[in-house]
Amino acid sequence: xxxYLLKRLLxxxxxxxxxxxxxxxxxxxxxxxxxSQMMGQAGGETAETAMRQFFGxxxxxxxxxxxWLMRVLQGDLGTSWTRGIxxxxxxxxxxxxxxxxxxxxxLIATLVGIPLGIVAAIYEGKPLDNLIQGFNILGxxxxxxxxxxxxxxxxxxxxxxxxxxxxxxxxxxxxxxxxILLLPILSLGLLQAAAYSQFVRQNVxxxxxxxxxxxxxxxxxxxxxxxxxxxxRNVLIPxxxxxxxxxxxxxxxxxxxxxxxxxxxLGRLLLTAIETRDYPIVQGALLIVVAAAxxxxxxxxxxxxxxxxxxxxx
Amino acid sequence: xxxxxxxxxxPSLVQRARRIASRxxxxxxxxxxxxxxxxxxxxxxxxxxxSPFNIDVNAAMQPPSAEHWFGTDDVGRDVYSRIVYGARITxxxxxxxxxxxxxxxxxxxxxxGYFGGLADQLLGRLIDVLLSFPPIILGVIITGILGPxxxxxxxxxxxxxxxxxxxxARAGAMSETGKTYVEAxxxxxxxxxxxxxxxxxxxxxxxxxxxxxxLFPLILQIQSALGFLGLGVQPPAPDxxxxxxxxxxxxxxxxxxxxxxxxxxxxxxxxxxxxGRALQKRVDQR
Numbered sequence: 001x002x003x004y005l006l007k008r009l010l011x012x013x014x015x016x017x018x019x020x021x022x023x024x025x026x027x028x029x030x031x032x033x034x035x036s037q038m039m040g041q042a043g044g045e046t047a048e049t050a051m052r053q054f055f056g057x058x059x060x061x062x063x064x065x066x067x068w069l070m071r072v073l074q075g076d077l078g079t080s081w082t083r084g085i086x087x088x089x090x091x092x093x094x095x096x097x098x099x100x101x102x103x104x105x106x107l108i109a110t111l112v113g114i115p116l117g118i119v120a121a122i123y124e125g126k127p128l129d130n131l132i133q134g135f136n137i138l139g140x141x142x143x144x145x146x147x148x149x150x151x152x153x154x155x156x157x158x159x160x161x162x163x164x165x166x167x168x169x170x171x172x173x174x175x176x177x178x179x180i181l182l183l184p185i186l187s188l189g190l191l192q193a194a195a196y197s198q199f200v201r202q203n204v205x206x207x208x209x210x211x212x213x214x215x216x217x218x219x220x221x222x223x224x225x226x227x228x229x230x231x232x233r234n235v236l237i238p239x240x241x242x243x244x245x246x247x248x249x250x251x252x253x254x255x256x257x258x259x260x261x262x263x264x265x266l267g268r269l270l271l272t273a274i275e276t277r278d279y280p281i282v283q284g285a286l287l288i289v290v291a292a293a294x295x296x297x298x299x300x301x302x303x304x305x306x307x308x309x310x311x312x313x314x
Numbered sequence: 315x316x317x318x319x320x321x322x323x324x325p326s327l328v329q330r331a332r333r334i335a336s337r338x339x340x341x342x343x344x345x346x347x348x349x350x351x352x353x354x355x356x357x358x359x360x361x362x363x364x365s366p367f368n369i370d371v372n373a374a375m376q377p378p379s380a381e382h383w384f385g386t387d388d389v390g391r392d393v394y395s396r397i398v399y400g401a402r403i404t405x406x407x408x409x410x411x412x413x414x415x416x417x418x419x420x421x422x423x424x425x426x427g428y429f430g431g432l433a434d435q436l437l438g439r440l441i442d443v444l445l446s447f448p449p450i451i452l453g454v455i456i457t458g459i460l461g462p463x464x465x466x467x468x469x470x471x472x473x474x475x476x477x478x479x480x481x482x483a484r485a486g487a488m489s490e491t492g493k494t495y496v497e498a499x500x501x502x503x504x505x506x507x508x509x510x511x512x513x514x515x516x517x518x519x520x521x522x523x524x525x526x527x528x529l530f531p532l533i534l535q536i537q538s539a540l541g542f543l544g545l546g547v548q549p550p551a552p553d554x555x556x557x558x559x560x561x562x563x564x565x566x567x568x569x570x571x572x573x574x575x576x577x578x579x580x581x582x583x584x585x586x587x588x589x590g591r592a593l594q595k596r597v598d599q600r
Contacts, residue, residue: 140583143579260542274455282455282459290447
């Protein structure tokens with residue numbers, strides 16, 4: 001276990017390093033940097049050179065990368081070029097917004113998706129199953145931002161309520177915070193619930209058709225016991241794996257809902273930083289996103305090993 | 315002549331359609347919607363009622379009516395006609411980018427899986443790097459940094475699912491290499507390149523094609539999301555995502571500007587999912 005963990009960690013770190021190189025190269029090889037954007041037409045050549053020097057853009061790329069990496073290893077992601085604030089501070093604030101959205105979305109997706117999937121599988125082929133499958137397929141087809149917009153229109157038209165325009169952190173006022181997060185979480189959560197329910201249904205169904213279930217029924221084991229002891233236990237493993245997948249999906253989806261509902265999370269920070277060519281933020285934000293996705297995958301892998309002893313052996 | 319051809323072909327076609335509809339209603343529905351969308355995409359001028367570009371400020375933000383079925387946008391363009399013309403733009407960009415990812419990812423995966431070795435290890439590492447970004451974010455970075463041009467959009471979209479094709483093709487090629495027919499071909503003195511090209515590739519193709527259909531609705535979602543974020547096809551082109559991007563500022567005053575293009579994305583995705591699923595079932599049964 002220890003050796004496996006070490007191997008996985010090393011592989012993840014290597015991948016993250018390569019990803020950071022990729023991002024570093026991508027932002028720098030594209031014409032039009034922050035200096036030309038800040039100076040516009042007005043800038044003279046001397047001023048531009050001085051500013052490039054100030055940002056360290058006059059150095060060769062590998063020197064810039066090495067310097068950036070050395071600082072990252074010391075926990076310093078640099079200072080935002082357009083805002084003058086340390087990137088770690090910006091990311092820290094944004095991260096918690098995104099984390100809250102992500103976890104609440106996962107909560108909704110799990111609470112709605114898993115029961116729906118189980119019910120659909122139990123009532124296979126019945127109207128209820130068809131109804132749930134209809135929900136699943138609509139949820140998989142609908143674009144998340146569109147669902148957000150439709151919820152906004154629908155709710156404001158029927159109950160004349162619309163979300164507050166300014167973001168409020170949960171530490172200041174939890175109710176205001178939840179009020180503003182309601183629509184983004186609902187739109188993202190319902191769509192992911194559809195994916196979840198679809199997946200759970202398939203897995204429960206295939207478990208239901210296993211020989212051991214038939215044997216248990218033939219032996220006269222109570223249905224409740226079969227369900228909890230045999231089926232759920234076997235379905236738990238893929239469900240956990242899928243939870244990781246959903247979390248990574250949500251991580252991507254927040255970029256869209258954050259921009260739609262003007263929430264100051266990682267996604268919107270990344271988008272504005274890309275627009276203004278604020279490289280330190282872009283690099284930092286992507287590092288966090290990639291690292292978060294990796295941590296999720298690693299956790300899924302470890303849980304997998306905990307639930308299923310067979311994986312440990314192989 | 316055409317009469318006799320029709321009379322022999324059409325009953326069996328109708329019969330087949332009926333059989334599909336009764337056995338697999340999902341597939342039938344998906345095929346029906348998909349066919350309609352494809353016909354609209356191929357011949358938009360037959361379906362559009364107005365020009366998709368014609369600005370008429372006097373007719374701005376009108377709700378749906380007999381004249382403008384889906385209403386008009388903020389500068390008075392007919393939303394219905396814009397969606398009709400947008401079908402071709404949106405779908406061809408998705409189809410083209412996904413084809414590129416299948417072509418590049420698939421070929422790399424085939425070679426990597428068939429020959430293995432150091433190249434396989436290195437490619438696998440690179441693919442892991444691409445996979446470490448959530449799909450949407452990869453699209454956002456590439457289009458955001460390179461700039462919102464259609465070429466960049468296609469480049470970005472083709473990168474998003476390239477790793478998936480790589481993995482599918484690689485796994486397919488690896489499982490084929492161990493099979494007896496490859497050994498037989500080798501013992502007959504057929505070169506490795508020929509075995510890969512003529513035999514292995516042909517057997518892996520159905521997997522790649524199925525994956526193409528499975529990923530199509532997903533790439534459509536990403537394409538429209540990028541358009542919505544302003545990183546996709548730029549207005550005034552009537553791309554579905556771009557229409558949605560323009561509509562979002564008027565969502566409370568003119569919701570029809572957003573309702574209908576979103577429905578177009580939804581219906582296209584829906585039909586593709588239904589068809590893709592039926593296809594997957596068949597491949598799994600094999």
